[in-house]
Amino acid sequence: MAVSHRAAASAIEPLTALDVLIVEDDPVTRALLDRLVRKRGHLTAPCESAEIALARLLEQYYPIILLDVQLPGMSGLELCRQLRAQPDGDQYYILVGTGNDKPEDLRDILDAGASDYVAKPYHPGFLNVRLTIAEKQVKEIAARKRLEHELTFLATRDPLTKLLNRSQLEPALLAAIQATHEGRPAAVLYLDLDNFKVVNDTLGHDAGDRLLLALAALIKTTTRPQDELVRFGGDEFVVILIDAGIEQAMAVADRLREKLDEFRFLDSGMSFRVGASIGVAPVNALLTPAEVLVAADSACYAAKAHGRNRVELHRESDSEIAKLIADTNWATRIQEAMRDDSLELWFQPIVSAVDGTLLYQEALLRYMAPEQTIIVSPGAFLSSAQRSGQGEKLDRFVVHAAFKILADHPGLVLGVNLAAPSFNDSELIRHLESALSEYSVDPARLLFEITETEVMSNLDNAREVLGQMNAMGVKTALDDFGAGFSSLAYLKNLPIDFLKIDCAFIRDLTNNDFNQAILRAIREVARIRNIKTVAECVETREQYDLLGELGIDYAQGFFIARPRSQPYTAAEIVVPE
Numbered sequence: 080m081a082v083s084h085r086a087a088a089s090a091i092e093p094l095t096a097l098d099v100l101i102v103e104d105d106p107v108t109r110a111l112l113d114r115l116v117r118k119r120g121h122l123t124a125p126c127e128s129a130e131i132a133l134a135r136l137l138e139q140y141y142p143i144i145l146l147d148v149q150l151p152g153m154s155g156l157e158l159c160r161q162l163r164a165q166p167d168g169d170q171y172y173i174l175v176g177t178g179n180d181k182p183e184d185l186r187d188i189l190d191a192g193a194s195d196y197v198a199k200p201y202h203p204g205f206l207n208v209r210l211t212i213a214e215k216q217v218k219e220i221a222a223r224k225r226l227e228h229e230l231t232f233l234a235t236r237d238p239l240t241k242l243l244n245r246s247q248l249e250p251a252l253l254a255a256i257q258a259t260h261e262g263r264p265a266a267v268l269y270l271d272l273d274n275f276k277v278v279n280d281t282l283g284h285d286a287g288d289r290l291l292l293a294l295a296a297l298i299k300t301t302t303r304p305q306d307e308l309v310r311f312g313g314d315e316f317v318v319i320l321i322d323a324g325i326e327q328a329m330a331v332a333d334r335l336r337e338k339l340d341e342f343r344f345l346d347s348g349m350s351f352r353v354g355a356s357i358g359v360a361p362v363n364a365l366l367t368p369a370e371v372l373v374a375a376d377s378a379c380y381a382a383k384a385h386g387r388n389r390v391e392l393h394r395e396s397d398s399e400i401a402k403l404i405a406d407t408n409w410a411t412r413i414q415e416a417m418r419d420d421s422l423e424l425w426f427q428p429i430v431s432a433v434d435g436t437l438l439y440q441e442a443l444l445r446y447m448a449p450e451q452t453i454i455v456s457p458g459a460f461l462s463s464a465q466r467s468g469q470g471e472k473l474d475r476f477v478v479h480a481a482f483k484i485l486a487d488h489p490g491l492v493l494g495v496n497l498a499a500p501s502f503n504d505s506e507l508i509r510h511l512e513s514a515l516s517e518y519s520v521d522p523a524r525l526l527f528e529i530t531e532t533e534v535m536s537n538l539d540n541a542r543e544v545l546g547q548m549n550a551m552g553v554k555t556a557l558d559d560f561g562a563g564f565s566s567l568a569y570l571k572n573l574p575i576d577f578l579k580i581d582c583a584f585i586r587d588l589t590n591n592d593f594n595q596a597i598l599r600a601i602r603e604v605a606r607i608r609n610i611k612t613v614a615e616c617v618e619t620r621e622q623y624d625l626l627g628e629l630g631i632d633y634a635q636g637f638f639i640a641r642p643r644s645q646p647y648t649a650a651e652i653v654v655p656e
Contacts, residue, residue, distance in 0.1 A: 097217060100141035101125040102132045102158070103176070104150050108201070112145055115203055119210060129153035133161070142217045143210075144173045147199075148188065156191040163192035170220060172213045176201065237310040239288055240295035244310060251307040251319045252368035258321045265362035266328030268318040269375035270298070270335065273354040273387045275314035277532075278344060286346045293344065294353065301338050302331060317372070325361050325392070332357045332390040340388055341583045349535065352559070352583070356382035360393040386456040388582075413446075413460060413469060417476045421447050424480050425642040428652055429494070429613055432626040432634045435654035439492035439526055441635065442481050443642050444473075461498075474501035475510065482518040484646070485525065491646050494526040494556065502529050503540055508547045515551070522552035528579065530559045538573075545574045556613070561597065570608060578605050580631070582616035589621045595629060602630045620655065 099121045103109040109125050116123050124141065126132050129150050135141070144162075148155040155175060162168050175193040177184070178200070188196050194216065197209045237244045243251065255265035272294065279287040291314070298316060299308060307319040318335075320328050336357055344351045358378025362371055378393040385391065416422045424442040431438065446455040461473075474497055481495045501507060515522055527548060534541040534557060545555050554576040561581035580601060584594045598614075605612045614626050617636030626634055639654060640647060 097121045097143055097214065098139065098141045099123050099143045099145060100132060100135060101145045102127075102129060102150065102155065103145070103147045104128065105147075108147075108199075111201065112206075115201075115206060116145070116210070119207070127151075129155065129158035132158060136162070140170070142170070142172060142220070143213050144171055146173055146175050146193075148175060148177045148179075156188065156193075159188075159191040159193055168192070170224065172216050172220065174209055174213055240291060240310050242295055242299070242308045242310045242316070245312075247307075248309045248311060248317060248372070249368045251309065252362075252371055254307075255319050255321055255362045256364060256366065256368065256371070259362050259364040263322050264324040265319070265321045266323055266325055267360050267362060267371055267375040268320070268328065268332050268335070269311075269358040269360075269372070269379040270316040270318065271356050271379050271383070272314040272339075273356055273383075274351065275353060278346075278351050278353070281349070281351075282346055289346065290344050290351075290353070294339065294342070297338055297342060298335060301335050317375070325359070328359050328361070329390065329392060332359050336388065336390050337586060340586070349532075351532065352581070354388040356387050357390045358382055358393060359390060384455045413473065416446060417473070422476065422480075423447060423644060424477065424484060425644050426646045427635060427642040428640050428647050429633050429635045430639055430652055430654065432614065432623065432631050435639075435652060437647070437649045437652045438633050439494050440646055441494040441528070442477065442484070442496070444477055444496075445642075445644075470498050471501050471504055474498055478511070478514060481525070482514050482520055485520045486518045488646055490649075492524045492526065494528050496528045496558070498529075498533070502533060502544060503537060507544065508551070511548070511553065512551065523554070526554040526556055526577070528556040528558040531557050531561070531581075532559065534573070542573055549574045549576075559615075560601070570604060570610075575610060577611050577613055577633075579613045579615055579635075585614050585616045585622060585636075586618070589619070589625055595625070598626075598629050598631060606630075623654065 099116050101109060101112045101116065101123055103112060103125070104127045106127075109127065113123050113125050121143075124135055124139075126135060130152055132144070132146075146155045146159065150158075159173055159175065162171055162173065172194045173192065175188050175196045176199045177188060177196055178198070179185075180198065185196060195209060195212065197206055235243060235247050252267070255267070258265050275287065275290065278290050295308075295310070295316075298318070302308065302318055303320075305321065309317040309319070311317045318331070320331060323331070336355055339353060339355045342353060344353060356379055358375045358381065360371060360374035360378055366374075374393045378391045381394070382389045382391040413422075423445050425445050426440045427443060428440045429438045430436060444457045446457070446460060461470075477495060481493050485491055485493055497507075504510075514520075515525075529541070548555050555574070556577035556579050557573075557575050558579045559581045560578045561584055578601060580598065584597050588594050588598070602612055611632045613633040613635060614622075614631050615635050617623050617626065617634045617638045619638055622636075623634055623638055640652065
């Protein structure tokens with residue numbers, strides 16, 4: 080069946096316009112080729128010699144080259160050989176025009192690297208067929224190049240975050256070490272997300288991937304363009320800083336920690352705070368890449384052991400902490416610790432934000448490594464204990480230890496943290512009633528704290544249990560308030576006595592108008608519900624004074640007193656000037 084002229088024309092039209100280099104010394108033939116190629120929708124660059132063609136190829140890429148064999152000066156075949164000898168010489172489709180049809184001459188054309196040849200004088204129909212083939216081949220070459228580029232990219236990049244993958248860590252560390260040989264300072268940051276597994280376990284791996292993408296972008300925008308970012312593990316990242324002394328590296332790490340602490344991940348109607356523990360180590364010209372990484376990793380472990388969501392600079396003792404955390408079966412060790420008194424309750428006071436009067440003291444769990452001087456905060460082992468099914472048992476241990484302390488210290492009012500599994504335990508209230516009776520403790524001296532995230536995970540149960548605690552005379556506090564700040568309405572019917580405001584709103588309080596506005600909003604909502612407010616993580620006099628001005632009731636933090644192994648007395652609490 081005959082094909083109409085319109086159908087034939089459309090069949091040879093390329094999908095996109097291409098740049099075509101025409102190398103022909105005869106002006107009439109050159110004009111013919113130029114007109115025919117342009118008619119196909121391409122852009123042309125006619126030239127009369129191989130030398131001019133080479134100059135143009137240095138300035139621009141031409142995927143198709145129409146090349147005459149016989150040229151003044153350098154021949155077409157020599158030009159063809161030179162192009163193919165280049166690193167990217169296979170990216171051209173070279174169509175050679177020849178007036179010779181001898182087999183040996185045609186073989187020479189192909190041996191020189193030509194993609195195809197076409198007889199001269201040119202016949203428009205035959206040339207169009209050859210150009211159609213050329214266009215298809217160019218598309219295939221482009222697709223192959225894209226695939227090669229993607230494979231090269233994936234060989235060095237993490238497929239999810241597009242950051243460098245761990246195969247690129249050693250070369251980056253070697254570059255940092257080389258920089259120190261040249262007198263340029265360098266440092267390494269080892270970053271481990273603190274609560275990433277909570278998102279994975281609660282919402283699934285797809286949500287976890289979305290969180291990692293958001294955090295990778297946040298890390299990238301917080302560091303310098305020249306810094307190397309490596310995704311080292313599932314929730315671990317390494318940042319390599321060149322031309323950065325240790326003070327600058329610590330500043331970068333602090334800025335990263337603050338940004339990650341402020342970040343809230345909203346998904347499926349739930350809000351999560353992640354945070355990160357960050358270890359910082361200077362790069363030493365005498366160290367190997369592995370030794371530099373171990374130093375930063377050890378400092379990160381120290382940050383976890385000291386309570387997480389903090390930055391630690393590498394010290395020699397960090398290696399002991401890292402070994403303790405990394406090499407220990409925490410499920411077994413915690414079980415043993417509950418038997419041999421390796422677990423202790425430490426105490427940190429909560430005081431009035433106006434006059435420093437003591438309200439109560441929070442009981443903070445600490446692990447004392449046997450025969451070592453290392454004190455480990457629960458952030459290092461609590462998730463492991465909960466995953467092994469020991470969370471409720473550990474909570475009951477803490478509750479009983481708290482009751483013993485209350486019995487031994489008649490004037491003490493104590494706040495105790497409860498995890499979600501214990502809070503959702505149907506036997507919790509009966510267990511508390513039994514303990515109150517056994518130790519003859521006034522329930523008004525006891526306060527239970529549960530995080531906002533845990534309350535929001537089962538709001539109906541939380542409302543019922545908190546109501547039962549209030550009926551017993553036990554006070555309750557909502558900890559880390561602000562992590563789910565988008566859901567204030569739930570406070571309307573939640574029977575609690577205190578709101579403990581999330582640290583993210585306190586750390587930059589004096590310089591952040593938004594955080595001050597948040598605290599005013601929390602204060603107003605709390606007053607309407609007759610709930611007292613507590614600001615955590617108070618570290619400066621300026622923060623403390625501003626809290627009083629904003630109407631926040633109570634404060635807790637290192638500025639007032641650090642945790643210690645013995646309860647404070649009211650006389651010992653003196654707010655520094």
